Amino acid sequence: GQNIDQPTEMTATEGAIVQINCTYQTSGFNGLFWYQQHAGEAPTFLSYNVLDGLEEKGRFSSFLSRSKGYSYLLLKELQMKDSASYLCAVRERDYKLSFGAGTTVTVRA
Amino acid sequence: DGGITQSPKYLFRKEGQNVTLSCEQNLNHDAMYWYRQDPGQGLRLIYYSQIVNDFQKGDIAEGYSVSREKKESFPLTVTSAQKNPTAFYLCASRPGNQPQHFGDGTRLSIL
Numbered sequence: 001g002q003n004i005d006q007p008t009e010m011t012a013t014e015g016a017i018v019q020i021n022c023t024y025q026t027s028g029f030n031g032l033f034w035y036q037q038h039a040g041e042a043p044t045f046l047s048y049n050v051l052d053g054l055e056e057k058g059r060f061s062s063f064l065s066r067s068k069g070y071s072y073l074l075l076k077e078l079q080m081k082d083s084a085s086y087l088c089a090v091r092e093r094d095y096k097l098s099f100g101a102g103t104t105v106t107v108r109a
Numbered sequence: 110d111g112g113i114t115q116s117p118k119y120l121f122r123k124e125g126q127n128v129t130l131s132c133e134q135n136l137n138h139d140a141m142y143w144y145r146q147d148p149g150q151g152l153r154l155i156y157y158s159q160i161v162n163d164f165q166k167g168d169i170a171e172g173y174s175v176s177r178e179k180k181e182s183f184p185l186t187v188t189s190a191q192k193n194p195t196a197f198y199l200c201a202s203r204p205g206n207q208p209q210h211f212g213d214g215t216r217l218s219i220l
Contacts (some may be wrong), residue, residue: 096154097154099153101149
């Protein structure tokens, strides 16, 4: 099984940077995913890490350390539309995904 | 357009009633998944199917049933045995080794 922890809430100012941490424990790691979910909507895929290091995609970056069971999602140049819940999900070797409870990010003007 | 279609968007269930949530995809994906999301919580896996005519229980399968008779379709039945069915239900599919992608969800409530 999985044990995935991420902060419940974070608040930041428009134009700032926010880092959302995720720690996990797993017996068969096969990738870590970040999804964005706006209130009342389905999650949308943001990023995927399977090897250690940083993956950059425009304003969003994700980092993975498999030995530490740790990932973070970095959101730069925050915009109001980035206010959403961010879900960390760990995939096992059988391709099952386990999700953290999500981090609600509020961007203030 | 290719995608994952869930219907209905909103569904109401009476006590003792079974209801079926539809999930259809025209993406030619082999793997399909059903999740449940409660307020303030992450997604929990109900059932999944890696291939047609085969499916496995997820972490919270009790009170639910599925079928996978066609590659495109993976309907979920919420039975009367599920005593707390009010939730947001999400269907997903996965192409090969790539990330899962989600339908728009069905919100189920009890009358």
